[in-house]
Amino acid sequence: MHRTPTGSLAPSLSVRTSRVPRPRAEPVPGRGAGYWTRLLPALAALAVLTRLPSFRHSLWNPDEGYLAVQARQLAAGGALYDTVVDRKPPLLPWLYEAAFAVFGDTSLGPLRVAALGAQLLTAVLLASTARRRWGDRAGRVAGVLHLLVSIGLNPEDTQAATFEVFMLPFTVAAVRCADRGQWARAGLAVAGAVLTKQTGGAALVPVLWLLWRTAAPRRAALLRAGAGLCGPVLLGALLTGPAGFLFWTVTGSGAYASFTGSELHVLARGLANTALLALACAGLVPPVVRVLRIARTGAADVWLWLASSAGAVLTGFHFFGHYYLQLVPPLVLLAAAALQILPPQRLTAALLASACACALFLTWGLLAPRPELAHAERLAAAVRERSAPHEPVLVWGIHPETYWLSHRAPATRYLTAGLLTNYSGGRDGPQVGEKYGVAGSWPVFRTELAERPPALIVDDSRGEPYGPERLPSLRRLLAAHYEPLAGTVDGAVLYVRTQSASAASPAG
Structure with a gap:
């Protein structure tokens, strides 16, 4: 490669232009096979x-x-x-x-x-x-x-x-x-x-x-x-x-x-x-x-x-x-x-x-460890223990893998709290809540839970801004039809249907 007295490579490279180069000819069949x-x-x-x-x-x-x-x-x-x-x-x-x-x-x-x-x-x-x-x-x-x-x-x-x-x-x-x-x-x-x-x-x-x-x-x-x-x-x-x-x-x-x-x-x-x-x-x-x-x-x-x-x-x-x-x-x-x-x-x-x-x-x-996966696996084990295979469950969080690991069907089409609160985009500030969810999602969500009540609700918010205490619809549902189980799973709270709610529900 040619060098100038100053050691620059510029003269030998200056012949190149910014135009799209003519494509090289394709290799002759057989000649490029070894490549x-x-x-x-x-x-x-x-x-x-x-x-x-x-x-x-x-x-x-x-x-x-x-x-x-x-x-x-x-x-x-x-x-x-x-x-x-x-x-x-x-x-x-x-x-x-x-x-x-x-x-x-x-x-x-x-x-x-x-x-x-x-x-x-x-x-x-x-x-x-x-x-x-x-x-x-x-x-x-x-x-x-x-x-x-x-x-x-x-x-x-x-x-x-x-x-x-x-x-x-x-x-x-x-x-x-x-x-x-x-x-x-x-x-x-x-x-x-x-x-x-x-x-x-x-x-x-x-x-x-x-x-x-x-x-x-x-x-x-x-x-x-x-x-x-x-x-x-x-x-x-x-x-x-x-x-x-x-x-x-x-x-x-x-x-x-x-x-x-x-x-x-x-x-x-x-x-x-x-x-x-x-x-x-x-x-x-x-x-x-x-x-x-x-x-x-x-x-x-x-x-x-x-x-x-x-x-x-x-x-x-x-x-x-x-x-x-x-x-x-x-x-x-x-x-x-x-x-x-x-x-x-x-x-x-x-x-x-x-x-x-x-x-x-x-x-x-x-x-590298995967602590969130370990949490989801422990939570899935708790879900399997507290629900039957045919019963729908609701995991209120941002880890939909819990459904897959527990082999339980979700009670709603919205697999994360993020779709219903806008937290799924990584938001942790003021734009998290019911009014920031996907348009029209909350009426559909409430209808799904009324028609097919989950046997178990897992509140996996763990202090994040999409917790039930900040969401009136979910808070009312839990207060009216569910009661918390003793203890938590890494901070996640499990709720089961009350006996009166189960008796009144066709699903029950």
Whole structure:
């Protein structure tokens, strides 16, 4: 590589432009076979290694518990966005339901294997994209770096089989297909991302950029991409009911997405997760910054992808750690672009730093305790002891996994107190209460409990602002028809129906 008298690399790199580079020719069939036969086993082994902690616990976070309970409700005849509700799109609840139908509903092991496969597929798609643009070495670097960085947050966020993990392959596939001029497939991939989690739509920004810069004719390409995107989304809406689909995935989350309430709490979480991801990306950021100063990498679409993903992380102002996973693929591609320009020793340093950070997060995942899971397991044991298998129960808290662990059906479609009080967004300030819950939820909730009274109510609020003492409807219900049992489970209070209430109720 040519150097100037001052040691700058700028002259030898200045020939690069910010325009989208012409795609490299696809490898001749047969000539590139050895590349993938060597790379795929290495990526698969690395994916297994980095996902080992995911098999350590029965559950990693409440999102997994929520999906597991939803899958059981759907299998029992429930209807999504009607008697089974959440603010998320339908693809992952359906995947959980399918996995439970095939493998049984007592373990998330098959879903963990699927999550491992999703991360491996993401790495392969990134390798393919980088190889096409910048050569074989860049492809290998992109695949390896993704798997090293993909666990670089709290293990509860990276090792769980939840929305962002399954969304990533769709977002990378969208950019990869657009890079190849496959506009219908790019639209389909964006649709898959959106149907997994709404913020997957961020991948549409680089797709449209590539379409505008490279497609000819643009109108036909736009029609194909639009058909690919809109078809699956409309089908999902028709299968679940257009009104319910629109409300639960788009219009019904106004209070959840508000920044008002708990600003300092949410800001601290955002800064902490940003610091964790920065540590995981310690090997990626320096080469990207260095090349950004001295050259243009021809990756404008990837920068747009990173910017739109950052906007997706900001959406809703909650900054949960798993939101940050969406930033990893574009960061990895930018690093691959930078490292193919820089001297080989920079690549060695980047891989070493990423491997050390990965080892740190891997150790965290293998050794860190899960106190909230232990609490949910003790609570589930108490629920099983105090109720019959056919009796519905109400767990008033933010840990829906208690239903799944206890093998008890929920007495209501609202699986957490968060949907009824807005606490599910991490709020712990003034915007928590009955009037801040999902619109129309409290009349439905009161009707469900009147028609099918729970045999047991578990108040798992433990001093949080969604406790019954701050909610008139729930407080009146407990006072009129329930009495507390002696003792608590880690601070959770169990209520059983009074004899008079049981005698007067048809369910009793």
